[in-house]
Amino acid sequence: MERSRRNFLKISGICLLGLGVKPVVHALAKNEQPQILPGPDAMTAKRWAMVVDTKKCVDDCRDCIDACHQTHNVPDFGNPKDEIKWIWHEYYGHAFPGQEHEYEAEEIERKPFMVLCNHCDNPPCVRVCPVQATWKRSDGIVMMDYHRCIGCRCCMAACPYGSRSFNWRDPRPYIKETNPEYPTRTKGVAEKCTFCVERLAVGLMPACVEACKHGALVFGALDEPDSPIREILRSNFTLRRKPELGTRPQVYYIV
Amino acid sequence: MLEKALTGSKKYWSWITLLLILIGIGFGCYLYQLSRGLTITGMGRDISWGLYIAQFTFLVGVAASAVMVVLPYYLHNYKAFGKITVLGEFLAVSAVTMCLLFVLADLGNIKRMFFLLLYPTPNSIMFWDMIVLNIYLLLNIVIAWNTLAAERKGVPPPAWLKPLIYLSIPWAVSIHTVTAFLYAGLPGRHLWLTAILAVRFLGSAFAAGPALLVILCLIVRRISKFDPGKEAIQNLGRIVTYALLISIFFVALEFFTAYYSKVPGHIHGLQYLFFGLEGHAKLVPWMRVATVLAIIAAILLVNPNTRKNETILGFACAATFISLWIEKGIGLVLAGFVPNPLEKIVEYTPTAPELLITLGIWATGFLILTVLYKIAVSVKEEVAA
Amino acid sequence: MYDGGKIVVGLVVFIGVVTFPLWYRQASGEALRAPEPKIVTDAKECVAPTDYMRASHQAMLNEWRDLVVRDGMRVYVAFNGQEHEMSLSNTCMKCHPNKVEFCDQCHNYIGVVPYCWDCHIEPKESN
Numbered sequence: 001m002e003r004s005r006r007n008f009l010k011i012s013g014i015c016l017l018g019l020g021v022k023p024v025v026h027a028l029a030k031n032e033q034p035q036i037l038p039g040p041d042a043m044t045a046k047r048w049a050m051v052v053d054t055k056k057c058v059d060d061c062r063d064c065i066d067a068c069h070q071t072h073n074v075p076d077f078g079n080p081k082d083e084i085k086w087i088w089h090e091y092y093g094h095a096f097p098g099q100e101h102e103y104e105a106e107e108i109e110r111k112p113f114m115v116l117c118n119h120c121d122n123p124p125c126v127r128v129c130p131v132q133a134t135w136k137r138s139d140g141i142v143m144m145d146y147h148r149c150i151g152c153r154c155c156m157a158a159c160p161y162g163s164r165s166f167n168w169r170d171p172r173p174y175i176k177e178t179n180p181e182y183p184t185r186t187k188g189v190a191e192k193c194t195f196c197v198e199r200l201a202v203g204l205m206p207a208c209v210e211a212c213k214h215g216a217l218v219f220g221a222l223d224e225p226d227s228p229i230r231e232i233l234r235s236n237f238t239l240r241r242k243p244e245l246g247t248r249p250q251v252y253y254i255v
Numbered sequence: 256m257l258e259k260a261l262t263g264s265k266k267y268w269s270w271i272t273l274l275l276i277l278i279g280i281g282f283g284c285y286l287y288q289l290s291r292g293l294t295i296t297g298m299g300r301d302i303s304w305g306l307y308i309a310q311f312t313f314l315v316g317v318a319a320s321a322v323m324v325v326l327p328y329y330l331h332n333y334k335a336f337g338k339i340t341v342l343g344e345f346l347a348v349s350a351v352t353m354c355l356l357f358v359l360a361d362l363g364n365i366k367r368m369f370f371l372l373l374y375p376t377p378n379s380i381m382f383w384d385m386i387v388l389n390i391y392l393l394l395n396i397v398i399a400w401n402t403l404a405a406e407r408k409g410v411p412p413p414a415w416l417k418p419l420i421y422l423s424i425p426w427a428v429s430i431h432t433v434t435a436f437l438y439a440g441l442p443g444r445h446l447w448l449t450a451i452l453a454v455r456f457l458g459s460a461f462a463a464g465p466a467l468l469v470i471l472c473l474i475v476r477r478i479s480k481f482d483p484g485k486e487a488i489q490n491l492g493r494i495v496t497y498a499l500l501i502s503i504f505f506v507a508l509e510f511f512t513a514y515y516s517k518v519p520g521h522i523h524g525l526q527y528l529f530f531g532l533e534g535h536a537k538l539v540p541w542m543r544v545a546t547v548l549a550i551i552a553a554i555l556l557v558n559p560n561t562r563k564n565e566t567i568l569g570f571a572c573a574a575t576f577i578s579l580w581i582e583k584g585i586g587l588v589l590a591g592f593v594p595n596p597l598e599k600i601v602e603y604t605p606t607a608p609e610l611l612i613t614l615g616i617w618a619t620g621f622l623i624l625t626v627l628y629k630i631a632v633s634v635k636e637e638v639a640a
Numbered sequence: 641m642y643d644g645g646k647i648v649v650g651l652v653v654f655i656g657v658v659t660f661p662l663w664y665r666q667a668s669g670e671a672l673r674a675p676e677p678k679i680v681t682d683a684k685e686c687v688a689p690t691d692y693m694r695a696s697h698q699a700m701l702n703e704w705r706d707l708v709v710r711d712g713m714r715v716y717v718a719f720n721g722q723e724h725e726m727s728l729s730n731t732c733m734k735c736h737p738n739k740v741e742f743c744d745q746c747h748n749y750i751g752v753v754p755y756c757w758d759c760h761i762e763p764k765e766s767n
Binding site for chain 1: 688705707709710712713714715716717718719723725726729730755758759760761763764
Binding site: 080081082083084090093094095097098115124127128129130131132148149150151152153154156157158159160161162165166167168169170187188189190242245246247 | 291293298299300303304358361362364368371373374376379381382385437438440443444519520591592595601
């Protein structure tokens with residue numbers, strides 16, 4: 001073979017490639033592959049959903065909010081601009097804009113409506129995310145990967161429910177009691193309710209549902225015809241927020 | 256050819272120094288933003304995009320408008336634009352660079368910016384915007400640099416450049432269309448959820464971009480020996496006229512649909528911008544100024560007597576540029592968030608560091624523009640001599 | 641060569657600046673001390689053999705992260721049949737609770753600052 005500079009470069013290139021392949025071969029050669037499993041107690045469903053029974057909701061009760069925000073290390077900055085919230089209370093006219101009218105029953109006007117991520121069947125936030133930092137799981141939960149998020153905030157512009165929050169600043173100093181079992185977030189990433197995937201994975205109900213003493217929050221599998229949530233949906237008139245947008249929200253409200 | 260940018264008059268160097276100082280201040284503020292987070296801006300959970308993304312949107316238009324000189328020259332062989340195509344293309348280069356910088360300044364996690372390439376996501380408009388903008392930048396650098404180099408040597412531009420030039424024409428349209436899609440496909444943001452948003456963007460872009468180009472041509476003629484030509488400037492003026500009128504028409508269309516249909520969501524954004532919504536009217540003075548400027552510019556541009564006077568034309572172009580900058584570079588993006596999805600009204604005021612970062616990025620754009628124009632003009636002077 | 645002197649001086653300055661971290665470390669004597677990570681644990685075996693963990697723990701953590709967050713998988717059956725929850729805070733740091741002695745020793749030495757701890761909470765023992 002002619003020993004030219006060109007050939008030398010070619011051969012060195014191939015050799016370098018070989019070095020790159022080494023770890024791959026190494027990995028393939030391992031005969032004892034460790035196994036990966038979902039948790040043994042994990043609760044599974046084809047479609048998770050929630051019903052909020054506003055009739056059972058008690059004014060000034062914050063049990064679900066506190067439980068959620070403590071479990072997930074949600075900070076409290078004390079200002080509305082930077083505010084982060086996963087589940088919170090809105091009045092009827094804000095939860096269902098356009099539905100309210102002047103002669104509303106006083107009870108409806110006063111009632112707290114718990115709002116959270118709707119875990120849409122057709123989530124706009126997922127559609128717009130440029131790095132797949134948010135996606136819909138096979139059980140319908142709209143999940144968030146804080147390791148992936150680049151902080152472009154397309155999801156915030158896309159969500160028609162205002163359910164997404166952004167870490168405008170480092171949240172750590174503003175978390176009163178940190179739950180060491182769950183990570184905090186870092187500045188510059190978006191976050192929201194995840195229907196407590198980390199609790200479902202070990203067989204626990206979402207923190208808000210568990211915390212509600214009045215049974216106002218019901219969580220369950222829509223795909224099981226006999227599940228309590230299906231029974232509630234069968235026997236009650238329910239509303240969803242902004243159904244006209246075609247997002248198919250999966251949080252239902254009994255008014 | 257780069258060496259042309261290294262020799263210049265005292266004025267040239269003081270201008271460069273001024274820009275470098277602004278860039279330095281902006282960069283310092285950016286480092287502050289990097290350490291504290293985006294909390295130092297006026298953005299918040301309700302107005303989650305602010306000045307950065309608004310500037311980005313406006314400047315994509317300025318970049319796209321290069322097509323208004325490239326298309327007549329290369330497709331219709333309109334010779335008068337031959338002298339200024341390179342000016343249009345270099346303007347596009349600096350505008351796209353500013354766009355990219357504004358997106359980067361807006362990212363919460365700049366360290367992860369290459370995730371955009373690492374995890375390509377075709378369903379995301381942001382992903383496509385990143386692709387079309389970068390390719391447009393590359394196209395314009397390659398085209399302008401090679402035509403200019405050929406001109407300097409007194410030879411025709413290389414043949415392989417032609418397909419790229421033809422490609423750059425639809426590509427210019429694509430960058431602004433894709434940018435409009437960032438907004439026009441979001442459910443529940445009524446001000447943006449309109450099918451004419453992309454053409455509205457193009458309309459205002461083809462007014463604002465050429466208006467800036469007219470001003471730049473007038474400046475170039477005053478400070479150098481290169482004359483872009485009366486005819487070229489006049490025809491740019493005509494393009495600005497048509498595009499401005501079309502832009503005003505498009506806004507009127509939005510008003511008709513909103514106010515005749517009386518659908519609250521459609522009315523809210525426009526009402527907030529032009530009249531104020533439930534006592535919140537921070538943008539109203541701005542929009543009033545924009546309206547007045549647009550009307551003045553339209554009158555001066557439509558009337559051939561005033562348009563033909565280059566001083567008045569320059570003034571009308573400045574009015575056009577400022578008016579559309581307010582409309583798109585402030586109003587449209589911010590008002591899209593008002594009212595918020597829960598029908599509450601939160602207003603936005605940019606902070607000092609945010610303004611300085613914005614100014615720093617504009618200065619970066621103008622630095623690139625100055626250097627590129629210096630090269631182009633020096634080459635043109637050299638060829639003419 | 642035009643301006644040869646200037647070019648040579650420029651090159652020398654450039655090389656000096658680029659290699660600054662190397663000779664600065666040498667001069668300060670820090671580099672001479674090898675890291676001494678301490679493994680304080682009651683557990684007999686880790687989730688993989690020690691030499692694998694030493695070389696590839698970062699790859700494994702990345703893999704675990706994606707499996708847990710993105711695929712909803714939580715349990716890792718190790719080479720010895722032991723089952724572990726794939727969790728930095730709740731598995732790794734339960735056996736290696738002292739971040740300063742265990743992680744930081746080497747990471748500081750080679751100047752690698754992983755962003756794990758921006759979000760994950762380090763065990764109290766570290767402080």
